Amino acid sequence: MRRRHQGFTLVELLVVIAIIGVMVGLLLPAVQAAREAARRMSCSNNLKQLALASHNFHDTFKKFPYGMLRSDNNGWGHPEFGTPNQSRRYALMHQLMMYCEQGAFWENWDQMNFNNNRLSHPRYGGDGTTVDPTNGTSAVGQILSETLRCPSNPGPLWNISHSPTGNGVYARGDYFGCAGQRGYPGYVDSRPSLWNPFGPGTDFPRIPGSKGSAASARANGMFSRCIQFAMRDCLDGTSNTILLGERNYFDPLFDQCGPRRSPPTTTMMGNWGWVWFGAEGNVFLGTGVPINFRIRSCDDFNDPLRYDDRINAFGSQHPGGCGVAMTDGSVRFLSESISAITFNAMGTRAGSEAVTLPD
Numbered sequence: 001m002r003r004r005h006q007g008f009t010l011v012e013l014l015v016v017i018a019i020i021g022v023m024v025g026l027l028l029p030a031v032q033a034a035r036e037a038a039r040r041m042s043c044s045n046n047l048k049q050l051a052l053a054s055h056n057f058h059d060t061f062k063k064f065p066y067g068m069l070r071s072d073n074n075g076w077g078h079p080e081f082g083t084p085n086q087s088r089r090y091a092l093m094h095q096l097m098m099y100c101e102q103g104a105f106w107e108n109w110d111q112m113n114f115n116n117n118r119l120s121h122p123r124y125g126g127d128g129t130t131v132d133p134t135n136g137t138s139a140v141g142q143i144l145s146e147t148l149r150c151p152s153n154p155g156p157l158w159n160i161s162h163s164p165t166g167n168g169v170y171a172r173g174d175y176f177g178c179a180g181q182r183g184y185p186g187y188v189d190s191r192p193s194l195w196n197p198f199g200p201g202t203d204f205p206r207i208p209g210s211k212g213s214a215a216s217a218r219a220n221g222m223f224s225r226c227i228q229f230a231m232r233d234c235l236d237g238t239s240n241t242i243l244l245g246e247r248n249y250f251d252p253l254f255d256q257c258g259p260r261r262s263p264p265t266t267t268m269m270g271n272w273g274w275v276w277f278g279a280e281g282n283v284f285l286g287t288g289v290p291i292n293f294r295i296r297s298c299d300d301f302n303d304p305l306r307y308d309d310r311i312n313a314f315g316s317q318h319p320g321g322c323g324v325a326m327t328d329g330s331v332r333f334l335s336e337s338i339s340a341i342t343f344n345a346m347g348t349r350a351g352s353e354a355v356t357l358p359d
Contacts, residue, residue, distance in 0.1 A: 039151040040318050043246065044331045046147045050175055050244055051325035053099035063230045064243075065095035067177050067223030068278045075187060075195075075206030077213035078226050089114050091278035092177045092223060093148060100145050109139055117276070118169075134158070134168035140276040143171045148275060150174040152317040154250050155270045162259055163266040173275030174249070176285045178242040178324075180221030180347045183284025184311045191305050194219050194280055197288060220348045222327055223284065231327070235350035238328035240357065242346050245285055245324040247273060248315030251294055257301035272311060286312040287347030291322055291336040334358070 058064050071078035071086045078086045088111045098106040108123055110116035117139040120126030126137030136142045136158070143149065143157050148171075158168040176183075182197035189204040195217045196203045207213050214226035222229055222243050234241050255268040274282040292315035300306040314334075316322035321335040327349075334343070338358060345353035 036152065036318065040323070040333070043150040043152060043316070043318065044323055044333070046150065047175065047244060047246070047323050047325040047331045048329070049100060049147050050093075050096060051329045051331065053096040054243060054325075055329055056099040057096060058231065061228075063228035064222060065092055066090075066226065066228055067092050067179060068225050068280070068283050070225065070278050071209065074209050075213065076217075076226050077210050077215075079211060081209055081211045081213075085112070087112055089278055091276060091283050093173055093175070093275050094278075097145070100147050102145055105139070114278075132166070132169045136168075136171075138169075140170055140274070141168070143173075143275075148173040148175060150246055150316065153246075153248070154317065159272075159274055160270040161266045161268050170274035170277055172249075172270065172273045173282075174246050174273065175244055176247055176273075177223035177244055177283055178221045178347050179223055179280075179284035179286055180219055180349070181288035181344060182219075182286040182312060183221070184281040184286070184308060186225060186280040191308065192288070194225065194284065197286065220351060221284075221286070222349050225280070229349065233349055234327050236345070236348060236353065236355070239326055239330065240346060240355045241327045241349050242287065242324045243327040245314045246316045246322050247285060247313070248292055248317055248322070249273070250317055251310070253297075254295055254301065254310060257295070257298040260298050261302055269310075281311045284312075285314050287314070287343050287345075289313045290340060291315055291334060291338065291343065332357075 054064055068091045070089045071081060080086050080088060090109065090111055094109060118132050120128060120130040120133040120137040121139055122128050124137045124142045126133060133141060141158060153174045157172060159170045159172055160167050179194055180197055182192045183194050185193050187193050187195040187206060189200050192199050195206065197218060197220060207216055217224060222234065222241060231238060249269045251269045258265040258267050272281055289309045289312045293309055293313040295301050295306055295310055314322050321333055323331060323333050325331050342355060345351055345355045
């Protein structure tokens with residue numbers, strides 16, 4: 001008699017496939033959650049390193065770094081205003097690089113002539129002559145430290161917009177200094193700004209530039225333009241006051257609205273955060289805007305106040321909130337559902353608010 005070799009029936013095969021599918025469906029979320037937990041831990045470590053760098057800077061100079069050092073010859077003074085050195089210029093993260101094992105970057109930065117930093121640099125594999133290279137060989141185009149990038153944030157290393165001209169020229173960073181309730185724009189006479197986070201008020205026009213005029217601004221965070229603050233200036237308590245935080249760049253609606261505006265603009269979220277450039281929207285965030293705030297429509301994009309809100313917003317691609325470093329050096333993850341009053345108060349260095357931080 002012939003022996004019959006039995007195999008799987010179609011029903012049995014389908015059952016096995018279904019079981020495997022269920023197991024994969026259960027496993028994938030766990031794997032994704034584990035990956036996100038690792039990314040969030042890496043991001044927290046970046047914030048911790050930048051906070052420690054800020055403290056080391058403070059130990060050396062008895063003050064935190066400038067949020068940005070830059071003179072516009074009118075209104076925003078400069079510690080060397082009226083001298084040839086008033087052209088000296090750099091941004092927050094640049095000052096921290098010497099404390100993040102990137103001393104060569106600090107040494108090769110031309111503080112007096114910013115345009116020299118736009119040249120393709122032989123140290124980074126450049127030719128020494130090309131202006132605004134797109135291969136990452138200039139001092140402003142080269143990301144030198146992973147400390148400046150959150151692994152959960154999407155997008156390229158360098159700036160990107162709807163226009164190919166100028167894309168890939170400036171390095172994009174994910175971490176910003178807290179300027180208080182408002183960090184962008186630097187100054188405007190019709191709505192809140194770094195100069196006056198409460199609104200235009202009586203601050204129009206600004207006072208003329210001088211060595212001390214930057215101190216006349218009402219910017220109320222730990223970082224500002226052309227002025228440095230120290231631990232002693234944090235009257236609200238270093239454990240209650242935000243020093244640094246992250247921005248969320250993933251914003252498809254914002255990215256779509258530029259070309260639809262009249263007149264159109266080429267801007268995208270990925271064209272903000274030029275970490276070495278030194279302008280308010282590339283350096284500062286403010287707590288006067290909810291965490292992970294986004295525009296709801298292109299009408300919001302066309303509204304100057306809502307547009308400014310988006311540039312000011314702390315946020316991240318971590319589910320439910322964003323990471324911040326406090327002025328005492330600790331790192332916290334803040335929920336996007338945090339009370340607006342509490343979050344607003346956490347941005348000010350001397351607002352005399354009674355703050356109860358969430359667990």
